[in-house]
Amino acid sequence: MSFASLGLSPFLQKELLRQNYTKPYPIQEAAIPAILRGKDVLGIAQTGSGKTASYALPILMNLDGKTGSKNRHIDALILVPTRELAVQVGDVFKQFGSVLPNRIKSMSVFGGVSINPQMIAMQNVNILVATPGRLLDLVNAKAVHLSAVKMLVLDEADKMLNLGFKKEIDQIFDKLPAKRQNLLFSATLSKDISTINQVLLKDPEVIKIEPETENLDLIKQSAYAVSEERKGPLLRYIIKQNDLQQVLIFTSSVYKADNVADKLRKNGIQAKAIHRRKSQLARTEALQNFKEGRLRVLVATDLLARGIDIEFLPCVINYELPRSPKDYIHRIGRTGRAENPGDAIALISPEEEHHFNVIQKKMKRKVEMIETEQIDLFKK
Numbered sequence: 001m002s003f004a005s006l007g008l009s010p011f012l013q014k015e016l017l018r019q020n021y022t023k024p025y026p027i028q029e030a031a032i033p034a035i036l037r038g039k040d041v042l043g044i045a046q047t048g049s050g051k052t053a054s055y056a057l058p059i060l061m062n063l064d065g066k067t068g069s070k071n072r073h074i075d076a077l078i079l080v081p082t083r084e085l086a087v088q089v090g091d092v093f094k095q096f097g098s099v100l101p102n103r104i105k106s107m108s109v110f111g112g113v114s115i116n117p118q119m120i121a122m123q124n125v126n127i128l129v130a131t132p133g134r135l136l137d138l139v140n141a142k143a144v145h146l147s148a149v150k151m152l153v154l155d156e157a158d159k160m161l162n163l164g165f166k167k168e169i170d171q172i173f174d175k176l177p178a179k180r181q182n183l184l185f186s187a188t189l190s191k192d193i194s195t196i197n198q199v200l201l202k203d204p205e206v207i208k209i210e211p212e213t214e215n216l217d218l219i220k221q222s223a224y225a226v227s228e229e230r231k232g233p234l235l236r237y238i239i240k241q242n243d244l245q246q247v248l249i250f251t252s253s254v255y256k257a258d259n260v261a262d263k264l265r266k267n268g269i270q271a272k273a274i275h276r277r278k279s280q281l282a283r284t285e286a287l288q289n290f291k292e293g294r295l296r297v298l299v300a301t302d303l304l305a306r307g308i309d310i311e312f313l314p315c316v317i318n319y320e321l322p323r324s325p326k327d328y329i330h331r332i333g334r335t336g337r338a339e340n341p342g343d344a345i346a347l348i349s350p351e352e353e354h355h356f357n358v359i360q361k362k363m364k365r366k367v368e369m370i371e372t373e374q375i376d377l378f379k380k
């Protein structure tokens with residue numbers, strides 16, 4: 001199967017090739033033709049499965065030359081749960097939109113930054129990628145109107161509900177016109193998602209992609225048995241011994257993320273922490289620097305476990321385990337993506353051993369446990 005046979009224009013095909021998208025991923029094979037035909041779609045797929053392009057490409061195709069003419073009336077709305085995902089999805093629209101013959105303006109908006117520049121920039125926007133709260137602020141300020149929306153995407157809908165956006169989403173639904181195409185993407189098919197599906201989608205094309213186990217095959221997992229006090233020194237030892245140049249580390253609290261990053265820096269390893277207490281600017285900057293290889297270590301809370309795509313990330317370290325096995329899989333899923341292999345390392349304290357067994361059972365994988373007591377972590 002090729003992108004050409006999915007019905008995409010030669011302009012998009014050329015850009016896909018330039019970005020090394022040689023053939024469509026399964027979600028794209030299924031979703032692109034359905035969306036081009038105007039069908040509603042329910043996609044059960046993780047980030048990493050290629051779902052952004054699976055809706056961005058046909059939305060751009062469907063709007064090419066057919067955008068609305070009224071100012072501040074957007075044609076397509078993409079709702080996402082986090083600021084980072086808003087930026088990432090917005091970039092995909094910008095990149096592919098830029099090669100089309102007719103001008104399509106896309107923009108990302110999210111909270112935590114000043115609203116005024118967003119209000120001004122909203123002029124002539126056709127495709128808006130937004131987090132729910134900020135979208136409502138903009139709608140209430142009449143900076144944007146939803147009455148001409150032809151296509152709606154709910155991306156990572158399960159995450160949005162987990163983060164408590166239900167009320168805002170309902171308010172947004174109320175402001176949309178009745179006739180529109182609806183696309184719903186979620187990693188899981190929970191009860192809440194089924195409910196939204198029933199309210200929102202009309203006779204949808206249901207696409208279920210289960211990449212978790214496939215993706216896990218690309219990830220080389222290992223675990224180190226270590227006491228809580230020796231985790232810091234072991235972490236530095238692993239980074240130095242393996243000369244790791246781009247590592248994403250997960251902790252379970254904001255405090256720990258700051259603490260781990262501080263200790264790394266004190267020991268001469270360039271590191272930054274990223275979590276909800278950091279300003280939006282600091283978060284964006286740290287993530288951008290990390291993505292582009294200018295920052296060696298990024299220490300994150302679960303804010304980053306989902307939705308963020310970092311190309312060719314070679315290594316993820318779980319400094320502490322997350323509570324849910326699903327989050328563990330999402331965390332390590334930051335590596336081994338887009339068909340590139342990666343390493344996932346877990347530091348397991350005696351207290352965490354039982355929980356780690358549960359995680360291994362859930363993901364149906366046995367991870368080799370390496371003893372570390374004998375290692376001289378302070379050897380120069």
Ligand code: AMP
Nearest residue numbers: 021023024025047048049050051052338
């Ligand atoms: P997503 O699930 O949308 O976050 O996409 C995950 C990653 O896969 C992104 O880095 C995309 O650029 C990449 N990607 C998506 N579709 C393809 C494709 N057909 N071929 C190669 N890479 C792709």
